Amino acid sequence: MVKVAIVGASGYTGVELIRLLANHPAVEIACVTSRQNAGEEIAAAFPSLRKRIGLICDSADPQLVASRAEIVFTALPHQTAMEVIPDLLAAGSKVIDLSADYRLRDVQTYQQWYQAHTSPELLAEAVYGLPELYREQVRGARLVANPGCYPTSIALALAPLLKQGLIDPATLIIDSKSGASGAGRSAKVGTLYCEVNEGFAAYGVANHRHTPEIEQTLSDLAGAPVVVNFTPHLLPVNRGILSTVYASLTPFHSSADLLQIFSDYYRDEAFVRVCPKGSLPNIAYVRGSNYCDLGVVSDPRTGRVIVVSAIDNLVKGAAGQAVQNLNLMLGLPETTGLEALPLFP
Numbered sequence: 167m168v169k170v171a172i173v174g175a176s177g178y179t180g181v182e183l184i185r186l187l188a189n190h191p192a193v194e195i196a197c198v199t200s201r202q203n204a205g206e207e208i209a210a211a212f213p214s215l216r217k218r219i220g221l222i223c224d225s226a227d228p229q230l231v232a233s234r235a236e237i238v239f240t241a242l243p244h245q246t247a248m249e250v251i252p253d254l255l256a257a258g259s260k261v262i263d264l265s266a267d268y269r270l271r272d273v274q275t276y277q278q279w280y281q282a283h284t285s286p287e288l289l290a291e292a293v294y295g296l297p298e299l300y301r302e303q304v305r306g307a308r309l310v311a312n313p314g315c316y317p318t319s320i321a322l323a324l325a326p327l328l329k330q331g332l333i334d335p336a337t338l339i340i341d342s343k344s345g346a347s348g349a350g351r352s353a354k355v356g357t358l359y360c361e362v363n364e365g366f367a368a369y370g371v372a373n374h375r376h377t378p379e380i381e382q383t384l385s386d387l388a389g390a391p392v393v394v395n396f397t398p399h400l401l402p403v404n405r406g407i408l409s410t411v412y413a414s415l416t417p418f419h420s421s422a423d424l425l426q427i428f429s430d431y432y433r434d435e436a437f438v439r440v441c442p443k444g445s446l447p448n449i450a451y452v453r454g455s456n457y458c459d460l461g462v463v464s465d466p467r468t469g470r471v472i473v474v475s476a477i478d479n480l481v482k483g484a485a486g487q488a489v490q491n492l493n494l495m496l497g498l499p500e501t502t503g504l505e506a507l508p509l510f511p
Contacts, residue, residue, distance in 0.1 A: 315483025
């Protein structure tokens with residue numbers, strides 16, 4: 167059994183990692199940390215874990231964590247993650263980081279959208295952990311930068327089109343919606359029940375921090391710089407991301423042709439499901455799972471393609487994808503510990 171640790175276990179992503187790893191046949195959760203819950207059982211913060219997980223929360227001391235675990239998941243906010251990751255690596259642990267701190271390769275871009283970076287020398291080493299696109303690099307990585315939830319849904323929606331040059335990247339418009347858990351567990355006015363319930367609103371318009379991450383991956387796929395309009399919205403639900411992407415086709419392809427192209431592209435991907443003709447993704451059908459559902463339609467009137475993508479932001483958009491990366495790093499089948507079907511209703 168490979169010993170793993172979760173640094174920052176008291177957030178939504180942390181408890182989702184615990185839920186998935188508790189049933190993983192090849193790993194043991196040896197350590198969990200939480201600043202606000204240090205010295206308490208993790209089940210005190212998450213009663214869902216009672217009688218299954220009796221771990222006591224430690225402080226996030228890198229030497230202590232590294233002494234207990236071979237692979238460490240850092241489920242910390244950006245900036246906080248970079249305070250501990252260099253020490254974890256120096257102590258001999260491999261790291262799967264769920265923050266934004268090592269996703270962008272260019273330090274100036276990171277500092278433009280976030281803040282000063284204290285370990286920029288690690289940006290060149292970090293592997294962007296979207297297995298469907300960077301699988302081989304993840305296998306031998308010491309530091310994996312787990313992708314953001316919005317960028318995951320968008321990259322998988324556009325990969326077949328950009329890789330095969332079927333759209334004009336300059337025409338891309340991306341409209342995404344996320345459940346409230348995407349904002350984290352800390353109390354914020356904007357995610358209080360009375361603020362979210364019965365509402366639906368855009369936020370981060372023209373300046374959301376996932377924008378450079380989205381553009382970096384899409385540029386890789388297109389083989390040239392890609393700049394996008396990306397607008398996120400907050401849905402009054404707990405989980406899920408639905409992204410709808412629009413672009414001009416070059417040349418025009420029918421819906422049937424595009425469905426075949428998507429089906430061929432993702433034929434061997436365990437966690438990408440292409441919806442059949444007449445069916446489109448719904449966040450209700452991926453909840454609790456590591457699946458990404460894709461639907462594609464072409465519009466002969468406008469010459470554009472519409473791709474709809476649905477994921478669970480806490481699973482394929484965070485913890486599930488992190489476990490998928492763990493499996494690659496351990497040489498296991500990617501589906502190990504992730505075989506559970508979506509929850510419905």
